[in-house]
Amino acid sequence: MPEYLAPGVFVEETSFRAKSIEGVSTTTTGFIGPTRYGPVDLQPDLVTSMVEFERVYGSRRQLGFKAAGTLHNYTWHAVRAFFEEGGKRLYVGRVFRKQAGTSRKYGGFESTTALAATNPSYDDGHARGLLAGEAADTKKQLFVHGRYPGSAGNLRVRFTLRAGQNVLSFEGGKPRVSSLQERDVVVLRDFTTVAPATPDPGAFYQARWNELKQDWDLVPATGTATSLSTLVDTGNQLRIITVSVAVLPTDEPGSSQVWAGLALDKVHARDGAEDSLHARFSIDAADLERNRDIPIVFAPGADLGDGLGMLSALLKATPSGVTPTVSDALKNPDSTDLQRTVELLLQGGNDGERPTADEYQGEQVVNTTRKTGLVQFEDLEDISIVAAPGSTYNYEGGYALDANSIINLLISHCQRMHYRIAVLDSGNGQTLGQVRAQRAKIDSSYAALYYPWVKVLDPVTRQPIFLPPSGFVAGIYARNDTNRAVYKAPANEVVNLALGFESNLSKSQQEVLNPEGINAFRYFEGRGYRLWGARTTSSDPEWKYVNLRRYFAYLERSIDKGTQWSVFEPNGDQLWASVRRTIEDFLLNEWQMGALLGDKPEKAYFVKCDRSTMTQNDLDNGRLVCLIGVAPLRPAEFVIFRIGQWTGDRK
Template sequence: MPQYLAPGVYVEETPGPRTIQGVSTSTAAFIGPTRFGPTSGRPELLTSYADFVRIYGDAVDLDFGGGPLPNYLALGVKGFFDEGGGSLYVMRTYAYTTPGTPGQDHGFAVVPRDTSGPAQLSVRARFPGRAGNLRVVLTLRAGTNALASTPAGTKTLTRVREFDTVWATRQSPNESGVFVVRRDTATGGWTLVGGFELPLDEATAVYPLTALVEVQHPTVDPTGLPAFGAPQAIGEFGFDPRAVGTGISTVLTANPPTRRGALTVPIALEGVAGLLDADAPADSLPTAIALALFDNEILGTSGSATAPLAARQRVVTLGGGTDGRVPGVTAYQGDPVGFDDYQADPTALPFNGLVAFESVDDISIVAAPGSATGWVAGAAGLDAAHAIADSVIDHCERMVYRVAALDTPPGQLPGEALDFRNQRSSTHAALYYPWITVSSPTDGSRVQAPPAAYLAGIWARSDNSRGVIKAPANEVVRSALDFETRLNKAQQELLNPQGVNCLRFFPGSGFLAWGARTISDDPEWKYLSVRRYFNFLEKSIDEGTRWVVFEVNGPALWDAVRHTVEGFLFDQWKSGALLGAKPEQAYFVRCDASTMTADDLDNGRLICVIGVAAAKPAEFVIFRISQWTATQSA
């Protein structure tokens, strides 16, 4: 309580009524193999297909050793955004060719050198995959002469910083080489440290050196032939590791100090530690790095403004990167203890597979595009598809407020799709059939894509335009060129009662999502919109009433909780999400002495009982028509 000790006017702020803000229901999470990108760490929020391509590679086919397979996750990401999705998290799964050998399936190349250079450096793709067979272009950049004269007639340096690497020359004797700029802390004077002694007053020119690093990602051209993409600049770097954030060996490291660096720099420079003997001075390391990346011939172009670009470049093409083995259910489930990768970042390693999504609170839709193929044919593939689907469902049920969007395997008949659905019942999953024919973003060819990722985008679109209570059906599948199978009414009558959501073609209307059920055998939760709406209500109330924790558990608090929840539900009733002509017919909220016992109060429990009458979709629209005979009075 405030104290009033002196006469005067006291103004106090008192809290007003608490409100509950509805949570988002349109944020999705996809898991599966990609061409490139991190295999551990907290998932990144993507807001466009371009974001996905920048981190995880494009939609070029994958190859697990048995020939090319469609890149279903990339197709699904593009479909999600094309269908109206706006927020997406992605987690990559990967299985090394030889388990337990991180780095083996990464693109790799040794930087060539002349016979007079130091030990060799090598370049390795930071992440595994055939997309790691990059073309790396190193371009030597030399600034203008930094040597200047002081009023006293001595020489000094301008436009340089300590630890900068420079190319310096002198006329007598005629010598040149790579040096590191150092500054005397006592006098402030500049010195050059390098392979031979060069007093600053004897230098005739000093050119600051940097390396411009560009990469070109492997892809295919519009005809489907292998090609490299446009050069992407990674940055311009110095050569001294002590220049944190600007030294080439500190930025191009296996485990960068920032997550942004790990995602935007796709290569790592290896072998820096082996360039010098143990007793060599640290000042000689920058010159060794410069000589290992650019031989004396390239470095000698520093003072020539007319040297052609090709004379100042070194091109390194990485090879040996593979897409690994078929990712199994273990890769999808995640391993917070035994997982390992090339980065070996202890803070990122526990976040892999579906486990990584547990650290993200705002996810409400989860899908594993393409996992229904099992990635291999036959019974083994079907068993793997069931196991992965079960893992996704288990994750959603464990996280409570999430729903899984599932695919049937490709090429199935309606009876086979029904058999696949009957393997599992869950109130937190919806199954879609058949697959969608879409246009490949790489070459424009027609390709069959699993529908769940596209439907996740439709869920998000429907939520944003109509609200989560609206069943995400009778919605156009914008990306569809066709469906793998065009179902008729009789076939849907077989599938719909069992919770297989069908995609249908109707002349004049086009390609539509024509089902919105869960795969639950509980009639109370058979509608997808009801399941997702209750997720929305429960999570909104959960997050909107956290202020209650540790408050005084008495009648005043009970009234505040009741009024807060009633205000939220009243808004839901006004929006049409709840049934009833009056609010009291749509919901009730009880939080008083009748909902709690003395034991509850002694153990710090506040219990609020809520009931709502959620509106259900008009799945069967029936018009009863009969003949009517007109009368004279009529």
């Protein structure tokens, strides 16, 4: 209560209505599986288009596993199907399994010692390249690595050195500089109109401010510094050197990334060092999350922190016999970018082995906050649908043990997170008996199984291929929730991308599958290819339908989030009445939208929160118990019309 100690008029705000509950989103999906590139142990970013997915996780090209061979990029295909079928928001968790018997060594040197210390996930599978500098001295070498493992890390990296405009001028014979900053690398050359017998070759320096002299010192790599004030007006020009880095995929021409105007020195002060070469491509642990979209990282030798050292490494990497050299071109204002470019090819990136259940399960990386596998999804509260596209490929050919383990991991994850449902794939090429055997091993209301695989035109091979159903189904879930509502069964929906199915099921065949909770894709002449089933894998008839499980998850999560204000409030009649009003208003709105069964609100739901739901022991232990009952709608799975003969004179 406010205190009123002096006479006056006091205006206070008060509330005469119950707090409202906002319905949560039910369409956000999480896919987990192998991709060609991307982070393995960083929290996934939200993906809203194929362009965003490919920027982070690589292109649609096939995956090349060492033992399993080349497989379709099922995660890419699932993401494409998800968006094409109506999905909007997606998280992707990448799983990666390194090849056995490989090490971190590159070119005979332990090039990733620093990487291993700061990021345990750095291992084989990463593409690597080396700017030799002085080949025998590792302190003068620049190692460049793909930030993440994968064949898409085999990139072409171009370093283009540029000398900017002349920043040196003379006023009354005294030199002045503009835009010069501490530790800038510069080139100084005499461009006098009357050339001496031996033209000035120019020299590279680093600018350092001398507090004692209140003057700039131009410090060479070796030898004594030159004070700026000693320069005379005989055609001298001073130009600041920066570098641009371009990263070009070797298999996807035209999709390059460029970072321009980067300083060469490690501790350069421009823009808080964000525009230095080292900061932009740092391997420090703190930068791994911040610069996650940059596809490469540097591991510079100990002598390359200095700007002149980095410049020397770039200049010495120039192939011998090139005329003019990069060094000469850098001193010439009329040189072209091509003459000042050094190119490096990263090689050795690979897709590892086909991931097993261990990679899908994931873990928290020791002594860090980074996580892998399904453990990543535990921190993302807005996910409602989870799937592992392609994890059941070759189910009948020897991968069944891992596939079943992955299925169990998805189910246990959804049960633990409580507000999620797992979309499960059948195996490719399965018969009715085989998919029934797969289904017989599952019993959970938090999962739904779909059969058979969907036929589409592969944009990579331009041939028809079969894809797992989960990507299509997740997109149909999202489309159904957006166009209709979560309480409507996500079935009798067109599969937009489908050209057919692996098996054309008849009505009699589905009569075998449907009672066992296997949702089928069917073809209907004149109505196209449709999803024709909406059952969970539960043996409990109370949770038989997918829309029922998803609708209750929606109700529970909405009430959970919308009543957080009640925690630590005084546990008495006033709080109980407020909680009742809040939930009743929410359920009334659901009934008015047609989500609940009953012609009157009192028939559709009830909310109890009073002494009849709580004992004195509950009150003594700080518990508020609210009892909620709703009458949900179940789908009209069997529509029956009974027709009989009727005579014309009957009343």
